[in-house]
Every structure is written in C-alpha cells, then in structure tokens.
Amino acid sequence: xxxxxxxxxxxxxxxxxxxxxxxxxxxxxxxxxxxxxxxxxxxxxxxxxxxxxxxxxxxxxxxxxxxxxxxxxxxxxxxxxxxxxxxxxxxxxxxxxxxxxxxxxxxxxxxxxxxxxxxxxxxxxxxxxxxxxxxxxxxxxxxxxxxxxxxxxxxxxxxxxxxxxxxxxxxxxxxxxxxxxxxxxxxxxxxxxxxxxxxxxxxxxxxxxxxxxxxxxxxxxxxxxxxxxxxxxxxxxxxxxxxxxxxxxxxxxxxxxxxxxxxxx
Ligand SMILES: NC(=O)c1ccc[n+]([C@@H]2O[C@H](COP(=O)([O-])OP(=O)(O)OC[C@H]3O[C@@H](n4cnc5c(N)ncnc54)[C@H](O)[C@@H]3O)[C@@H](O)[C@H]2O)c1
Numbered sequence: 001x002x003x004x005x006x007x008x009x010x011x012x013x014x015x016x017x018x019x020x021x022x023x024x025x026x027x028x029x030x031x032x033x034x035x036x037x038x039x040x041x042x043x044x045x046x047x048x049x050x051x052x053x054x055x056x057x058x059x060x061x062x063x064x065x066x067x068x069x070x071x072x073x074x075x076x077x078x079x080x081x082x083x084x085x086x087x088x089x090x091x092x093x094x095x096x097x098x099x100x101x102x103x104x105x106x107x108x109x110x111x112x113x114x115x116x117x118x119x120x121x122x123x124x125x126x127x128x129x130x131x132x133x134x135x136x137x138x139x140x141x142x143x144x145x146x147x148x149x150x151x152x153x154x155x156x157x158x159x160x161x162x163x164x165x166x167x168x169x170x171x172x173x174x175x176x177x178x179x180x181x182x183x184x185x186x187x188x189x190x191x192x193x194x195x196x197x198x199x200x201x202x203x204x205x206x207x208x209x210x211x212x213x214x215x216x217x218x219x220x221x222x223x224x225x226x227x228x229x230x231x232x233x234x235x236x237x238x239x240x241x242x243x244x245x246x247x248x249x250x251x252x253x254x255x256x257x258x259x260x261x262x263x264x265x
Pocket of ligand 1: 015016019036038039043071073100101102103153200202204
C-alpha cells in the first residue's frame with residue numbers, strides 16, 4: 001500500500017471517471033493528492049462508487065490525504081494556480097496526471113462543427129500542454145526531476161470512424177508526450193502516456209448503454225469486456241511510482257487487445 005508513499009500528485013479532471021479512480025488509488029498508495037476539476041461533484045450518469053461524495057471526501061473517508069483545487073485546464077492561469085497551490089499546501093510536486101478530457105463523436109468529418117474541434121483541442125491538447133508546462137517549470141525549480149503521466153487514448157494511436165475531432169486531439173497528446181520525453185529526460189523528468197480503449201465512465205455511458213455498440217465493441221476485443229477505471233488506475237500507479245523508473249516516452253496501450261486486430265475470432 002506504500003508504492004507512492006511520500007509523493008505529492010496532481011490529478012486533473014479528478015471529480016469523475018479515470019481521474020477520480022486514479023486520485024483514489026494514488027491516495028491509497030500513500031500519495032498526497034491534489035484533486036482538481038472544473039466542478040467538484042462527479043458527473044451524472046457515470047459508474048462512480050459513493051457518487052454522493054466528492055473525490056477528496058471519498059479519499060479522506062478512506063484515511064487518505066487530499067485537497068481540492070478548482071481548475072479549468074483550458075486556462076493557463078488556473079493551471080499555474082493549481083501547481084502553485086500544490087507547492088504551497090504540500091511543499092512540492094512529484095507527479096502530475098494530465099487526465100482532464102472531453103469526447104466528441106457521432107459525425108463524419110464534414111459534419112462536425114468548429115465548436116467540437118475547438119473544444120477537443122482546448123481541453124485535450126491545450127489543457128494537457130498547460131499541465132505539462134506548469135509542472136515542468138516547478139520540476140525545474142525543484143531540481144529533483146519529476147513525473148508526468150498523460151491520459152491519451154488508443155484514439156491517439158490509430159483512426160476510428162465518426163470521432164475524427166477527438167482522434168486528432170489525442171494524436172497531438174501522444175506526440176506531445178514523445179516531444180517532452182525527448183526534451184526533459186536529461187532533467188530526470190519522466191513523461192509517459194496511457195492509452196485506454198473504451199472504458200466504463202460517464203464519458204462513454206451512452207455507448208455502453210447502446211446494445212449494438214456494446215456487441216460490436218466486445219466482439220473485436222480479445223478480452224471480451226470493457227475497460228474498468230481500476231484497470232487504468234493500476235497502470236497509473238505503476239507509471240507514477242519509482243517501479244517504472246526506466247520507462248520514458250512510452251505510450252502504453254491498455255485495451256484488452258483492441259488495437260491488435262479488427263476481426264473477432
Ligand atoms: N472512458 C474512456 O473510454 C476513455 C478512453 C480513452 C481515453 N479516455 C480519456 O480519459 C480521460 C478521462 O476521461 P473519463 O472517461 O474519465 O471521462 P469523464 O467524463 O468521466 O471525466 C472527465 C473529467 O474531466 C473533467 N473536465 C472536463 N473538462 C475539463 C476542464 N476544462 N478542466 C478540468 N477538468 C475538466 C470533467 O469535469 C470530468 O470530471 C480523458 O482525457 C479521456 O479522453 C477515456
């Protein structure tokens with residue numbers, strides 16, 4: 001239970017879904033966690049346990065250490081304040097998990113409006129950029145390295161139909177991860193990405209409830225099931241801990257084999 005003992009971690013978009021699961025898992029492994037999001041309540045329609053509790057309250061109820069800082073990752077000032085507050089409250093920063101993200105789907109490329117494109121880029125690209133940039137500034141000042149875990153997607157590694165605005169934003173997030181790993185490795189700042197396939201959160205609820213989609217999806221997944229928040233949280237613990245100290249610039253698929261093959265057996 002001590003795999004992150006003594007570490008201070010920020011998780012963005014941590015009120016719901018993966019972010020909430022990662023924040024809770026990090027706290028359970030001994031990290032002091034700064035939970036941040038645009039709103040403190042979990043999204044409606046997700047799969048959260050104890051959804052009446054905020055993430056910070058759920059962590060504290062389980063005996064962990066957490067503070068909530070409101071932050072819209074599309075605003076650089078908010079992200080700078082998030083990092084500053086973390087240093088003020090917990091004395092420094094060891095890990096940032098850039099998780100906040102939005103999804104847009106259901107249209108062919110020529111049908112998407114510019115708002116969908118702008119929203120995906122504002123949150124999934126610019127938001128991740130700001131999170132990396134502000135954390136790196138503090139890591140450099142601290143002079144003891146640091147650790148960045150970016151929540152990307154298998155959508156950043158391949159094409160999918162009817163979600164081009166999302167896929168191109170995640171493609172940018174994947175390449176940002178690679179670029180930063182090249183630039184900051186010598187400063188002992190590790191940068192890695194997690195690439196899940198569809199997993200059960202409020203973001204995918206409508207797809208999960210669509211029986212046709214569910215069948216088509218699980219048919220092509222060799223493990224024949226959706227991802228769970230805990231699957232992603234377990235990988236995030238590993239990447240956030242010193243157990244992964246020589247893993248750098250990687251984009252790790254966590255997809256039940258989705259990206260191996262398009263045909264079911
Ligand atoms: N669920 C999946 O199947 C799946 C698969 C691959 C990748 N992802 C990625 O995982 C990440 C988390 O997704 P999720 O499924 O947990 O979604 P979710 O909708 O359940 O949670 C996302 C959280 O991000 C927050 N958020 C949205 N915009 C924000 C902003 N501007 N600033 C701060 N917080 C903001 C939301 O309030 C919410 O709490 C996203 O980057 C998503 O693209 C999800």
